Amino acid sequence: MDQSITEVKPIKGFYKLSMKQRVGFGAGDLAQNLIYQTVSMYLLIFYTNVYGISAASAGVMFLIVRIVDVLWDPIVGAFVDKRNPRMGKYRSYLVLGGIPLTGFAILCFWNGFSGSLAYAYITYVGLSMLYTLVNVPYGALNASLTRDTDEVTKLTSTRMFMANVGGLAVGYGVPLVVQYLAPDGKINSKASAEAWFTTMLIYALVGLALLIFCFSQTKERVIMDEKDTDNVHVSDLWREFKHNRPLRILAFFFITAFAMMAIGNSAGSYYMIYNVHAPDMLPYFMALGSLPAFIFMPLVPAIKRTIGKKQMFYVFLTVAILGMLMLYIISSAETLKSSIGLVLAAQFIKSTGVIVATGYMWALVPEVISYGEYKTGKRISGIVNALTGIFYKAGMALGGVVPGLVLTYVEFDKDNAVSQSALAEKGILWLVAVIPAVLLVLAMYVISKYELDDITIDKINQDIESRHTY
Template sequence: MEAMHIKHTNKPISKWRQRIGYGISDLACNLIWQMISLYLLFFYTDIMKISPAAISLMFVLTRFFDGVTDLIVGYLIDQTNTRWGKSRPYFLFGAIPFALFAFLCFNVPNISDNGKLIYAYVTYFGLSLAYTIVNVPMASILPSLTSDASERTALSTSRKFFGFLGATIVSSSAMILVNLWGNGDQALGFKWVMALFGVIGCLLMFGTFFNVRETVPVSEKRVTVREVYSSLKQNKPWLIFALNILFMWTGYFIQTGALVYYFQVVIGSTTLSVTVATIMSVVPMIANFFVPFLASKMGKRNLYIVSSIVQLLGCALIFLAGNHSFEILIGAVVSGLGYGIKESIYFSMQADPVDYGIWKTGINVSGSLSAINGFLGKVAQAIAGGVAGALLAWGSYYPNKAIQSEQAVLAIKAMYLYVPMLLILCSIVTMLFYRLDTMYPMIEKELAEGKTQSDQG
């Protein structure tokens, strides 16, 4: 096995300081990215007046192209060796571009329609690139923070608590602040709200840089592309997990992007959309606290599957509720409970295939693996944006029209319920084949002893 080294400047810090420091990175990301997920499609179609079909194409092209940058950033992380570690420096240098491009996305330039579309392409791609620079390290750094499985779950739980907190802040306050600061001008309101969240997000990302330490021994040997490919193709748990990423995040992004449309057009209540969005942030945040206990009793995979079933039942309740507000809220609570537990354990599970890969091949490709996970998330978002835009175009959706056609209503129902429910079911079936939990204690023990299968083979 390769020689392993620890950077002497990365001295350990207290567990709680690191948990909070790691967690606030997701608070930073969610203050910005929840604005993108919840409101950018609406901002483009209803405020910038860009056609849904054009936005659909932009989402697909930009997200796939941007996904390549995930792979590049991941590979760069694997080649990075600084006094701060491999992943940590990216929080420092990516924070300002992330906040800046988010602010630019919610601006309406006084130019032609074609010019606005080009502006949307440039700023949206810039935001996605900046997001990659800070988001890929959030996943790749976890195996370097601790080798203890329970502490990884605690760190992931902290991350998702703060992530849900950020989502709650955005979902419960964004539109109120938009209307307050815009004073009837939504374009102005969105701009200043995004400016506020961007500045806070930037400062929080700096906080992460100063409050986490990479202390787990890592190889300083540079990894070749051939070694990355060889390691990943032998990593069966990761291959299953990777397929699940597509199902999980495609469903999430389609449903999240459709929330405003569903409650405004199908239910006829903008107020209810704010309430449901808040529930879908607050309930997961509370559910997050139970994840370490549940994972210790059920195992990560089983907890993921059970929580996905709960989320699916919640969506079914919303479907059966029709226009009845109380039943919709019950469904949102159930769905939020399942989703919150599922997402939290998902991020804890991400680090385990990294250890499996090291044990199987003797090669540490944590940066590349995390980057490919991020790339698949971007692919999922591209698919979601493309499907959403295509459904809106198929349904002949017209922005600001008081009464939409039956076909438009059906398209929005498909976006918010039918397609996400199908993808949750696909995710459940996929994870039935994930068996790493039973092997992990043995893998953890052998890695602690410096053993790998490549050494034994």
């Protein structure tokens, strides 16, 4: 492919987006993170300490739910690509799926059937399937707004900024609200059950309002022609995966990235309560998982222009690994482990790397969609987002089952709300620092194989648009 092309001709498809449009789109990610981050950070500790099921049972359930997702995601992707609802091909699901998603999110944190595995399975499977029904078309909506790579970078930066507003609201806000509402002031006791339900009720309803706002502010412009929708099949997913090398690379990056985040997020509460012995500092520790976004995500377009997107991944993945190494050293040294300031500093460094690297990966999804369209003539955004969904949920499955198995292996005592054995503390530390760091090294290797630079993808998009007659 000609690498000499340095600028994009002003042809149809390369639309410019206003700040309001970018913020409107980002509101959808903020909304979903109010649910996704709450589940990722706190559902395991809710299940084990409040709802009353074992860590092993919870871990197995997380794995089974993700297996269901593997079967469900391609069905949703093909369903979305084949249909053109009156309210919008992709944006309509923000409302149609968002309303029942809100209900199931609330039910997941209801303790009315305390200890019942059947109820936990029904509500968590339902939540996950409805999340897919919103998230897959939302991801496809990203690629339908514009082909312009600079605009996609700005859109992704805004989206990730707002996603981390959601992460901050969950990481910092959820434990504070639960502690305030709980009669014993704890988040990990059976007495806090009603507080969890009320907190999720508030967050889910706010999320629904944000999904409706996202629906109102987005406009689909780059979508498949209606005459081609009948040719979309679930089997296109596997064909696309086979022939689209950049998509395969991105898919495996999603596995490692989401496994790393799921493991680290779910272990954070245990770490602050049982290792650092500072449950009152948990909101601040969790908030630092999102706070760097407000500093660094607005700088991503400039950083990418300066050093290139692949080097940007290398730099920030390395920063994240450094932060995890610091957490491990601090928590392993008796003279340092009680230093809250050092723990928070290490968390900030770790989160800076994680946020930028995993935030920008979403800007690569429209690229692999365009690459597939260039090769096959089909712009199957729903199918591609379903495929990336399968892999990031595979990562979440790994991230869900590993903490449960590790906690079982180290004999975690779910009935003790204050302390654990030295072995259990070591297992929790591995979940927070060691296992995520290993996964990030693997992620760095995977992303090194990604070959679509901006010049190449702009040329691909120009060629695609030049094929069409308007």
